[in-house]
Amino acid sequence: MYDQNNCLPYLILEDGTYKFVGDYKDPVRHDEICEMEDNSFQIILPIEAILDENYFVNSEGVIEYRKPFCNNCNSHDIIKKDSNWKELFLEPGVPIRVKVKRYYCNKCKKKFQVEFEKYYEKFCNFSNSFKDKIVKCREHGWMSLRNIKRQIKDWFGIDISHESIRKALLVDGDFYFFNDDVKLSGYYVYDEQWEKVSGNWIYYLVIFDLINNVPVALALSEKLSYDIIKNFIDMSIPFKDRIAIVTDLKSEYDEIMSELNFVHQHCTFHLEKNIKSNMEKKINKDMVNYRFELKNTHPEYSEEYLDELIKEEKEEVKSEMWEYIADFMELFKQSTFDEAIEYVNFLKDEITYYPEHLAEYLKKNFFPEYRKYLRFLEKDYKDKLESTNNKLENFNGNTMPKYEKRSYRTKRGLWSALMHKKDGWTIRRNEDLTN
Secondary structure (H helix, E strand, O other): OOOEOOOOOOEOOOOOOOOEOOOEEOOOOOOOEEOOOOOOOOEOOOOHHHHOOOEEEOOOOOEEEOOOOOOOOOOOOEEEEEEEEEEEEOOOOOEEEEEEEEEEEOOOOOEEEOOOOOOEOOOOOEEHHHHHHHHHHHHOOOOOHHHHHHHHHHHHOOOOOHHHHHHHHOOOOOOEEEOOOOOOOOEEEEEEEEEEEOOEEEEEEEEEEOOOOEEEEEEEEOOOOHHHHHHHHHHHOOHHHOOEEEEOOOOHHHHHHHHOOOEEEEOHHHHHHHHHHHHHHHHHHHHHHHHHHHHHHOOOOOHHHHHHHHHHHHHHHHHHHHHHHHHHHHHHHOOOHHHHHHHHHHHHHHHHHOOHHHHHHHHHHOHHHHHHHOHHHOOOOOOOOOOOOHHHHHHHHHHOOHHHOOOOOOHHHHHHHHHHHHHHHHHHHHHHHHO
């Protein structure tokens, strides 16, 4: 049929001649533009799409389909018409113009022309591989369209429009992703984040596989409810692959995970975070009362002196409180479940010596359901289930860092950015595993 000359950047036609189609920028001397008239001697630059079995170049230098059919009704009752010029950008960013054949379908009366569907999207001058380079800019972090445009200009010397960049970055389809490449381990983490887009809250739901250290499923939702969370997890993880899951401390998670037949581990990191947040509020309230007492008992104290006294008192109280919290958190560093139970019994005996606010919190919020925080130490789940959702927090921190929030104007733009950064995170993780 036809051969490709490996020495020259041209295509050898079936009749053994070279054809050039239109204007092109010299791929060696990028600053020289070679302009030829339509009726001049022609050659074809090496466009990969032209070299496969679907296309050929006729004796007039026009690219045709080898077996044309209507892309609207699939009819082969086709009439060849004239040709159009089409501008394309090759991989290094080299712009060329080619002539492509136009056709007319006798059945549906539609007109169409040669398109390089495998390599170029319809009505797009930039190849899919070239657009992948644009996507790479977003895989490693947020970058504005303006900065991506500048980056492309620096790399390839091409002035690509904002709209072309925006379209290249868009990820179509539903706002749901499932990782078909992972064999589910049975051990997961679930969490959600929220982001304001055009004044409305958008919720980002994530399931992460603890053993494989990869995201299992992602979704965006304009609402967040018990049923939405439950349905998301239910459709993402088959019943046979459900063993245990880690979440933060939201009250509805207990019932959801029970209905879905998961062993439910409460995150100990969020427990510590909640304790400290609660104690901080209690201490601040105590300091307000303490200041009021000082002003009543020592009216001669200036406001500046009161500020200094309150600051010293708060630091002392907080330091003592944080030491007790650290002692409590030693529970989750025990080596076995039996040792953890012994430590719980020890804490129950020692709780009378704890600061009042901390003791009240633990009696009310921890001791009645402490087993939910110790699932990771039980024999069946040890070394598989984890005590925290830190792996998912790391993933979310890399794909949706706080400084990037409120950077997106549309739900589709947010979803596209999340998908690109998810891909970038996966690539970097795989590189770390192989290095």
